[in-house]
Amino acid sequence: xxxxxxxxxxxxxxxxxxxxxxxxxxxxxxxxxxxxxxxxxxxxxxxxxxxxxxxxxxxxxxxxxxxxxxxxxxxxxxxxxxxxxxxxxxxxxxxxxxxxxxxxxxxxxxxxxxxxxxxxxxxxxxxxxxxxxxxxxxxxxxxxxxxxxxxxxxxxxxxxxxxxxxxxxxxxxxxxxxxxxxxxxxxxxxxxxxxxxxxxxxxxxxxxxxxxxxxxxxxxxxxxxxxxxxxxxxxxxxxxxxxxxxxxxxxxxxxxxxxxxxxxxxxxxxxxxxxxxxxxxxxxxxxxxxxxxxxxxxxxxxxxxxxxxxxxxxxxxxxxxxxxxxxxxxxxxxxxxxxxx
Numbered sequence: 001x002x003x004x005x006x007x008x009x010x011x012x013x014x015x016x017x018x019x020x021x022x023x024x025x026x027x028x029x030x031x032x033x034x035x036x037x038x039x040x041x042x043x044x045x046x047x048x049x050x051x052x053x054x055x056x057x058x059x060x061x062x063x064x065x066x067x068x069x070x071x072x073x074x075x076x077x078x079x080x081x082x083x084x085x086x087x088x089x090x091x092x093x094x095x096x097x098x099x100x101x102x103x104x105x106x107x108x109x110x111x112x113x114x115x116x117x118x119x120x121x122x123x124x125x126x127x128x129x130x131x132x133x134x135x136x137x138x139x140x141x142x143x144x145x146x147x148x149x150x151x152x153x154x155x156x157x158x159x160x161x162x163x164x165x166x167x168x169x170x171x172x173x174x175x176x177x178x179x180x181x182x183x184x185x186x187x188x189x190x191x192x193x194x195x196x197x198x199x200x201x202x203x204x205x206x207x208x209x210x211x212x213x214x215x216x217x218x219x220x221x222x223x224x225x226x227x228x229x230x231x232x233x234x235x236x237x238x239x240x241x242x243x244x245x246x247x248x249x250x251x252x253x254x255x256x257x258x259x260x261x262x263x264x265x266x267x268x269x270x271x272x273x274x275x276x277x278x279x280x281x282x283x284x285x286x287x288x289x290x291x292x293x294x295x296x297x298x299x300x301x302x303x304x305x306x307x308x309x310x311x312x313x314x315x316x317x318x319x320x321x322x323x324x325x326x327x328x329x330x331x332x333x334x335x336x337x338x339x340x341x
Contacts, residue, residue: 025053025064027080029073035080039064045083046107068103075099075247082112093119098135105139117144124151130164134175153183205243210279213243216251217291224248226290 019186023036043050049066057064068076075096082088088100093116103109103114120132121144133148135141152159159165169176216224222237238244250272259266276291283289 016029025066025078028065028067028069029076029339030071031073034065035077037080037083042066042080042083046109046160048107071099071103072096075103079103079107081108086111088112088115088119090119094123098132100162101135101139101141101144105141113139113141117141120144121147124148126155126158127162127164129155129159130162130168133179134168134172138176149179149182150186152179153186156183206278208240208243209247209275210248210282212238212240213275213279213291214289215244216247217289221248224251247275 020038020041025037025039025042027035027037031036039053043053043081051064053064068079078088078092078096079100082100085182092100097116097120100112101120103111104116118134124132124147126261129148129151133145136148212221215221215238217226220226220301221241250268253268254272257269259269278290280286283291
């Protein structure tokens with residue numbers, strides 16, 4: 001009865017083909033069930049089956065029989081159907097996706113193998129991911145293998161509690177080592193990307209700071225600007241005012257800092273000097289640029305134009321700085337207390 005059911009299923013699979021001859025080959029499945037098929041179609045889709053067809057039939061046998069064992073009979077039926085009509089339903093993928101992946105690998109059916117790799121990857125769970133990982137390695141399915149590795153990495157705490165992981169630890173320690181190395185490399189890549197994003201944000205902030213410095217020195221912004229630009233004609237806050245305000249505060253601090261006046265300096269003074277050094281090192285038009293240019297990039301002694309300008313009081317003459325009495329008091333307090341800089 002079961003044999004008749006599978007025969008009818010196979011016949012329905014062949015019904016899409018027009019005027020096919022009588023089946024000339026039998027596919028033997030587990031349990032002794034035979035599925036009739038056409039050797040010409042099987043050989044056209046699978047080179048492995050084509051090689052099997054070319055082998056001579058054993059003496060005394062009137063019909064060619066090809067055994068496909070080790071997988072459920074319904075999975076073999078779904079496989080034969082695919083060879084005829086190149087179709088695989090979601091229900092078949094749900095039930096026999098792993099078996100179809102193995103059959104497509106063994107019999108070299110690449111289209112079905114790709115379809116199974118996608119279908120199985122969409123159905124990964126914590127319980128089956130280790131088993132599918134090992135199967136993907138044996139079946140040479142790199143996309144599915146990588147997807148399994150990422151799944152294990154993302155949910156490692158839960159995966160290492162499964163029976164599949166414990167079985168792999170006992171019987172395949174090399175695969176466990178490979179997984180742990182992959183996880184370590186993934187963590188390293190994550191940290192490297194985080195550092196790169198941090199550096200990009202820093203470069204963007206420095207770029208904005210340099211633009212604001214040139215903008216302040218050229219035309220002024222709110223409370224700080226060139227001495228020859230009238231306060232009433234100074235523009236309103238610029239588009240990057242949050243950054244520009246910080247640069248203005250550094251300039252104000254540089255004017256008021258008492259620790260700088262005593263030759264010790266503080267962290268805010270150093271930030272301003274570093275910004276000016278960076279601008280001087282990349283400025284394309286130093287002759288016409290109104291920002292103070294640094295004559296030397298050395299930190300210890302000699303040739304620092306900003307330091308000389310501060311000592312001689314020229315910074316306040318070059319740039320108009322609107323400073324309130326409260327800011328003067330705060331600048332003096334911060335200059336006396338280096339920890340607050």
